[in-house]
Amino acid sequence: MKRTAILFSSGLLFALSSAGLAQTTVPAAPLNLTGMQNVTFGPPRFSTQGSTTRVVFDLPAGVRYTLTPTFSGLRLDVQGARIPAGVLTNPGSSVNEVRAGAGQITLFTPFPLSFTAGWQASEATLATGARVLILDLGPAITGGAAPALQGQVLSSAPATPGAQAVLTATPTLPPGDTVAPAKVLPPAPALPGPVLSGPMPLQGRVPGAATAALLAAPRIGKNPGQTRVVLDLPPGSSYRLVPGAAGLNVELSGVTLAAQGARSVSPEVREWRFVPGVGGGVVSLLTPAPVTARSGWRAQLLPPASGSAWRLVLDLSPALADLSPLTPAERAVGAVPPVLATRGTAILALSANFVRPRVVLDAGHGGRDPGAVGTVVEKEVTLAVALRVRQLLEGAGVDVVLTRDSDRELHPVKNTDLALRAALGTPGTALFVSIHVNAMDANAALRGYGIETWWNPNHPQSAALAGLLQRHMTEVTGAFSRGLKNSQSLSVLRNSRVPAALVEIGYTSHPVDGLNLQDSNYLDRVAQGIALGIREALVSGVTAQTAPAQATAKRP
Structure with a gap:
């Protein structure tokens, strides 16, 4: 359908038809117009008709420009003119x-662009003799660059045979991405009492007068990935929980213990034993993984179901993490100072020479690609975390670019999708962090x-970035640390040109870890850990602009 838009330029009213724009053959080199070089390019003028937004730039003499359509919008690289720094939000539909x-x-743009879809570009001469660049953008627009366009147009995907071979090769994916959806193990049961709104108490007392009654052997309940231990405490007794590297000790007073125990209780409890003492004793629950004050266990004291004994319910699993809400103080992320602007840094400038450091966050999968599917769907969790991290970092003065901010993939071909994500690490980007959820086959899920x-030797600073992210995430969440993994073949890391790391924030296939991933407090803590790791990398020199010898951050 023919469409006419009315625009103002240099005080003149003119009409421009947008019909008949066709794809152009890309010139071998951008046109170098003659004229003055010390001029300004922009700001543009906007008009909107329906879903189409028209953007008009004046073209001063001597200006060269390159248009690059990408999945996130249209980029103009300009030479021969100065571009005033700034940001404008929602100028058109x-x-x-x-x-x-x-x-x-x-x-x-809210939709991806290709070489010919989603946009049109043309040039026109006004009655005054001035030249303008006209860009039409809309989901139904097709055509790309007009034949008479004098600027250069670049595709966001490589066009050489060698580059195309890379895009069509079999991708190397994170470990969880290769797990086929299978029957999910039943989730571990929650504690029967009220949900705690803060950290678990390490000590307590049973109401009533002390009787020093004999403590019965613990009652054991086994579930996939988690073991429940119940101690029936008599009235007047007290307890104190002492987590440690060997397991969880329960120090008791006001109760009598007889020496006894059992071994090979469950995968989560290697052994339990009663150690009598004066006026009480200790119940030792030995675990295969360390237990900390915030992870590996949960506890609640519940009133009697029958009789007079209160129930101290202890859940033990190495996958249990800190699900308490972050406090306002914990949510704080310190400010990140601006950095010296470099060529290609198209972000909000704080002065003529300094800009906010740019970080790319990649929310793994999206659209028709769900990622790992189990207790949660990976694409949903990764996006939820990425949006949280963006909010935290933007508040700290970081310019954040998301590879996606909605449920969509970047390209239907997986390897092209991964290459497009990695390509966002353009010159001027400091760091690239990809967020994923892990999984294992059902027979190994526990x-x-x-x-x-994960990190890749694509950049000498990638290992340091990975170390900072891992340390902060595990410190904030209390989750079990599986450490750093080095891979020279993960596509999204290998193709990045800046320090890059891929975080696996939990296992959707595990009956306990999957519940962590369902919990909004846990996702808040994961996001906080990622944001703190990125901040430390930026302020300590673990960035694309710093050589390893200059970095001050230490790997944990």
């Missing part, structure tokens, strides 16, 4: 945001739990 500075302008971080 098909332009969410405009970011300008350091020789580059990016028009962010062996997979906790957090791990």
Whole structure:
């Protein structure tokens, strides 16, 4: 359908038809117009008709420009003119945001662009003789660059045979991505009492007068991935929980213990034993993994179901993490100072020479690609965490670019999708962090739990970045640390040109870890850990702009 838009330029009213734009053959090199070089390019003018937004730039003499359509919008790289730095939000129905500075302008769109779809570009001459660049953007627009366009147009995907071979090769995926959906193990039962709103208490007292009654052997309940131990405490007795590297000790007073125990109780409890003492004793629950004050166990004291004994209910699993809400103080992320602008840094400039450091967050999977499916769906959790991290970092003064901010994939071909994500690490980007959820096949599901971080020697700072992320995530969540993993073949890391790391924040296939991933407090804590790790990397020099010898951060 023919469409006419009315625009103002240099005080003149003119009409421009957007019909008949066709794909152009890309010139071998951008046109170098003659004229003055010390001029300004932009800001543009906008008009909207329905779902189409028209953007008009004046073209000063001597300006060269390159247009690059990408899955996130249209980028203009300009030479021969100065671009005033700034950000404009929601200028039109098909332009969410405009970011300008350091020789580059990016028009962010709510839909992906290809070489010919989602946009049109043409040039026109006004009655005054001035030239303008006209960009139409909309989900129904097709055509790309007009034949007479004098700027250069680049595709966001490589066009050489060698580059295309990389895009069509079999991708190397994170470990959880290769697990086929299978029957999910039943989730571990929650504690029967009220949900705790804060950290678990380490001590307590049973109401009533002390009787020093004999403590019965613990009652044991076994579930996949978790063991429940119940101690029937008589009235007047007291307890104190002491987590440690060997397991969980329960120090009791006001009760009598007889020496007894059992071994090989369950995968989560290697042994329990009663150690009598004066006026009480100790119940030792030995576990195969360390227990900390915030992870590996949960406890509640419940009133009698029958009789007079109160029930101290202890759940033990190495996958149990800290699900308490973050306090306001814990949510704070310190400010990140601006950095010196570099060529290609099209973000909000704080001055003529300094900009906010840019970080790319990749929410794994999306759209038709759900990722790992188990207790949760990976694509949903990764997006939820990425949005949380963005909010935290933007509040700290970081410019955050998301590979996706909704449920969509970047390309139907998996390897192309991964390459497009990695390609967002453009010059001026400091760090790239990809967020994923792990999984194991059903026959091995109980062996997979906790957090791990992958890095690739694509950049000398990637290992340091991975170490900071792993340390902060496990410190904030209390989750089991699976450590750092080095891979030279993970596609999204291998193809990144900046320090890059991939975090696996838990296992959707594990009956306990899957419940962590369902908990909003846990996701808050994961996001906080990622944000703190990124902040430390930025302020300590673990970035694309810093050589390893200059970095001050230490790997944990």
